[in-house]
Amino acid sequence: MTAPLSLAAAIAGQAAGPDGYARLEVGEAAWEALAAGCAAGLHDLSALWADEGLIRMALSDSERALRAIASLRPEGGVYPSVARHHAPALRLERAMRDLYGMRPEGLPDPRPWLDHGRWPGRLNDARYEFLPADGEGLHQVAVGPIHASIIEPGHFRFTANGETVVRLEQRLGYVHKGIEVLLAGADLERGARLAGRISGDSTVAYGWAFASAVEAALGWRVPPRAVLLRAIMAELERMAHHIGDVGAICNDASVIAIHAQCALAREDVLAIAQACFGHRLMMDRIVPGGVTDDLSPEGIGTVRNLVGRLDATRAEIRRVYDSMPSLQDRTVTTGITRPELVRQYAAGGFVGRAAGRAFDARKTFAYGPYGILDFALSTRTAGDVDARLMVRLDEIEESVRLMSQLLDRLTPGAICSEPPALVAGEGAALVEAFRGDVFVSVRLGSDGRLARVHARDASSFQWPLLEAAIEGNIIADFPICNKSFNCSYSGHDL
Amino acid sequence: MTPAIVVQFLAQGAQMFLVLLIAPLAVGVTRRVKARLMRRQGAPLLQGYRDLAKLVRKESVLAESASWLFRTAPYLVFALTWVAAALVPSFASGLMFNWAADVVALVALLGAARALLALAGMDVGTSFGGIGSSREMMIATLAEPAMMLIVLTFAIAAGTTRLAGVADFFIAEPIAVRVSLALSLVALVIVALAENARIPVDNPVTHLELTMVHEAMVLEYSGRHLALIEAASMLKLTLYLSLLICLFVPFGMAPAAAGLGGWLIGTLAWSAKLLLGAALLGVWEVSIAKMRVFRLPDFLGVAFVFAFIAILLAYLSRGATV
Numbered sequence: 001m002t003a004p005l006s007l008a009a010a011i012a013g014q015a016a017g018p019d020g021y022a023r024l025e026v027g028e029a030a031w032e033a034l035a036a037g038c039a040a041g042l043h044d045l046s047a048l049w050a051d052e053g054l055i056r057m058a059l060s061d062s063e064r065a066l067r068a069i070a071s072l073r074p075e076g077g078v079y080p081s082v083a084r085h086h087a088p089a090l091r092l093e094r095a096m097r098d099l100y101g102m103r104p105e106g107l108p109d110p111r112p113w114l115d116h117g118r119w120p121g122r123l124n125d126a127r128y129e130f131l132p133a134d135g136e137g138l139h140q141v142a143v144g145p146i147h148a149s150i151i152e153p154g155h156f157r158f159t160a161n162g163e164t165v166v167r168l169e170q171r172l173g174y175v176h177k178g179i180e181v182l183l184a185g186a187d188l189e190r191g192a193r194l195a196g197r198i199s200g201d202s203t204v205a206y207g208w209a210f211a212s213a214v215e216a217a218l219g220w221r222v223p224p225r226a227v228l229l230r231a232i233m234a235e236l237e238r239m240a241h242h243i244g245d246v247g248a249i250c251n252d253a254s255v256i257a258i259h260a261q262c263a264l265a266r267e268d269v270l271a272i273a274q275a276c277f278g279h280r281l282m283m284d285r286i287v288p289g290g291v292t293d294d295l296s297p298e299g300i301g302t303v304r305n306l307v308g309r310l311d312a313t314r315a316e317i318r319r320v321y322d323s324m325p326s327l328q329d330r331t332v333t334t335g336i337t338r339p340e341l342v343r344q345y346a347a348g349g350f351v352g353r354a355a356g357r358a359f360d361a362r363k364t365f366a367y368g369p370y371g372i373l374d375f376a377l378s379t380r381t382a383g384d385v386d387a388r389l390m391v392r393l394d395e396i397e398e399s400v401r402l403m404s405q406l407l408d409r410l411t412p413g414a415i416c417s418e419p420p421a422l423v424a425g426e427g428a429a430l431v432e433a434f435r436g437d438v439f440v441s442v443r444l445g446s447d448g449r450l451a452r453v454h455a456r457d458a459s460s461f462q463w464p465l466l467e468a469a470i471e472g473n474i475i476a477d478f479p480i481c482n483k484s485f486n487c488s489y490s491g492h493d494l
Numbered sequence: 495m496t497p498a499i500v501v502q503f504l505a506q507g508a509q510m511f512l513v514l515l516i517a518p519l520a521v522g523v524t525r526r527v528k529a530r531l532m533r534r535q536g537a538p539l540l541q542g543y544r545d546l547a548k549l550v551r552k553e554s555v556l557a558e559s560a561s562w563l564f565r566t567a568p569y570l571v572f573a574l575t576w577v578a579a580a581l582v583p584s585f586a587s588g589l590m591f592n593w594a595a596d597v598v599a600l601v602a603l604l605g606a607a608r609a610l611l612a613l614a615g616m617d618v619g620t621s622f623g624g625i626g627s628s629r630e631m632m633i634a635t636l637a638e639p640a641m642m643l644i645v646l647t648f649a650i651a652a653g654t655t656r657l658a659g660v661a662d663f664f665i666a667e668p669i670a671v672r673v674s675l676a677l678s679l680v681a682l683v684i685v686a687l688a689e690n691a692r693i694p695v696d697n698p699v700t701h702l703e704l705t706m707v708h709e710a711m712v713l714e715y716s717g718r719h720l721a722l723i724e725a726a727s728m729l730k731l732t733l734y735l736s737l738l739i740c741l742f743v744p745f746g747m748a749p750a751a752a753g754l755g756g757w758l759i760g761t762l763a764w765s766a767k768l769l770l771g772a773a774l775l776g777v778w779e780v781s782i783a784k785m786r787v788f789r790l791p792d793f794l795g796v797a798f799v800f801a802f803i804a805i806l807l808a809y810l811s812r813g814a815t816v
Contacts, residue, residue, distance in 0.1 A: 163625075254784035260532035264533075324783060329785070330785075478704050
């Protein structure tokens with residue numbers, strides 16, 4: 001086995017770029033050593049993607065606040081597999097093999113991932129074999145890809161013993177829409193629009209991450225007011241989806257009263273977003289260089305009122321939740337994610353924080369205005385549905401605090417700056433969406449167009465944990481468990 | 495002689511159609527109350543009738559693997575449930591077929607309907623149907639013994655398992671609160687919730703197949719088949735509400751010898767109590783979460799224990815007085 005190499009040793013004093021990422025050119029030996037370092041827990045795997053003959057891996061070390069992108073130039077696309085050392089890379093490498101023809105040597109799983117054998121010009125009609133589970137009295141339950149409610153498609157294959165789940169295997173890729181291919185060659189304006197559509201519920205986060213990466217690549221300065229407005233939109237997005245999730249989780253336990261209350265609160269946020277920024281989800285409001293819509297003085301008052309109402313709703317929901325033992329009976333000890341798995345997968349967002357992983361891109365690698373703002377990072381240790389719900393409620397509370405600080409700091413000024421000269425370059429950004437950290441890496445060609453953009457959703461490292469969390473639970477608890485993860489299909493399938 | 499028999503026969507027929515007529519309304523009331531408590535407008539009270547009418551008109555789609563059992567089960571389930579529902583005394587206790595309204599017979603009729611539905615659920619061979627049937631039978635094996643004990647408690651008190659006889663006994667003898675009856679009430683309510691697939695045992699409005707019990711079994715049904723099954727579950731709810739009314743709040747019910755006037759009062763009283771019960775169900779469903787599937791044995795176990803204590807108390811107190 002390769003001796004692990006820590007990120008700190010690999011960077012060895014090399015200065016990070018303006019985006020906070022050091023760029024490392026590594027050989028096969030160092031590549032494998034870094035992969036082994038991920039497995040040894042020396043640093044986290046943040047993303048892995050193919051970039052024109054290069055295979056690249058974003059790594060981060062939260063303790064030392066170090067980040068780097070390691071690049072390897074493989075011979076004919078053959079490179080040593082990361083997943084062979086570090087399982088979280090498995091689906092990423094399978095995807096890169098399907099999409100870019102990369103050939104990870106020693107990859108433990110030969111099956112395709114995003115390629116379902118239906119792409120024109122591709123011959124891949126091999127039957128997809130689900131992993132076997134042997135035992136007496138085991139039976140399979142197939143769910144999806146089309147689900148009963150209006151949600152995204154994905155297939156879940158349960159192997160169960162009566163009601164108890166022995167194994168869950170996901171099959172994703174049904175919403176693959178070739179976003180990375182569309183982004184390659186696009187100009188910045190189109191790029192921003194596409195990035196905002198990677199996962200509609202995280203459109204602000206993706207917009208911000210894409211804009212930050214482009215700005216880092218070009219050395220583009222953003223006006224201070226625009227930075228604050230971006231954070232205001234991001235917190236509105238976070239609050240809306242967190243409160244919506246809380247209601248949806250309770251709905252899966254048939255507590256329709258909380259669901260109705262939360263739906264109203266979420267609608268309140270979206271309606272105000274429409275009124276203040278001209279779009280319910282604030283799609284396309286963040287562009288490289290700033291934002292497109294300013295918040296009027298009346299708008300500031302409206303948002304302040306909204307935040308007050310939302311905080312009251314949150315407190316009320318918390319009170320009702322605490323007074324319903326029948327509801328807590330459903331959430332407590334259901335779908336536990338083990339802390340060591342959460343660490344291994346570097347799962348972000350409420351999935352990680354509910355199992356004790358104190359990581360929040362806003363805190364750990366503070367960007368935008370978050371470095372100077374006062375807010376707490378909420379963690380729980382139980383790792384169950386209840387903990388994930390509690391982290392969401394806590395984060396709404398923190399967003400409320402953040403919001404008033406952000407609104408206080410707003411001073412008149414420009415909201416967008418002129419683009420500098422377009423040059424070749426690259427940049428990356430890590431932004432905390434409501435679901436967890438999203439990573440966007442951008443490489444610009446000398447014509448100022450996007451040469452390669454890679455986006456990695458928080459879900460990429462959360463989906464596999466859902467498989468582990470449901471093990472040993474009963475089938476009937478899967479929906480509530482799944483809802484407490486609320487992973488993105490679109491962001492994962494790209 | 496002959497006209498009296500005709501009237502009696504008509505009265506019995508009226509009861510049969512009365513339960514069928516009011517069943518969708520009772521479900522409508524429950525849904526409306528739930529919607530209002532969620533600050534929603536809610537569907538019209540008569541939506542249940544419209545849904546049934548719509549389903550009857552629609553084409554019934556059958557799976558290729560469906561056997562004759564799958565096709566005939568809805569008719570049999572509906573017929574069995576309707577007969578059972580029509581036997582429970584509603585507005586009068588002494589109707590023509592009251593001798594048939596035996597609680598043991600009632601339990602048997604419902605048990606047969608359930609067995610048919612569970613078989614139909616497995617017939618097509620989908621995994622959801624199998625899950626639903628297996629859960630339904632688990633619930634049934636726990637609910638039925640409790641139900642039998644409750645029945646026997648009343649039999650001991652009233653000296654008969656005939657529902658009309660029990661109702662007559664309680665109308666005639668408005669006794670003070672008996673511990674055994676209070677316990678049976680709790681037990682019967684729990685059994686009723688379980689049998690009707692209501693929260694906390696099952697959620698009748700969920701879309702999540704993996705959590706369903708009753709709905710998972712009937713997932714493959716459509717058109718008139720579904721209409722019959724829906725109507726049967728509406729009837730079942732009415733049946734249990736009727737049963738609770740008949741046993742615990744029978745006041746207003748016309749005695750055996752009552753004429754048209756008594757029947758009219760009985761009908762009004764029964765309808766009002768039934769709809770009130772449906773509304774209470776709505777309030778209950780909003781105020782509690784659904785249980786984990788494996789908590790159900792505990793929940794139904796409570797019903798069994800209550801019913802057991804009730805029958806013990808009933809037996810002992812009888813021994814003391816007689």
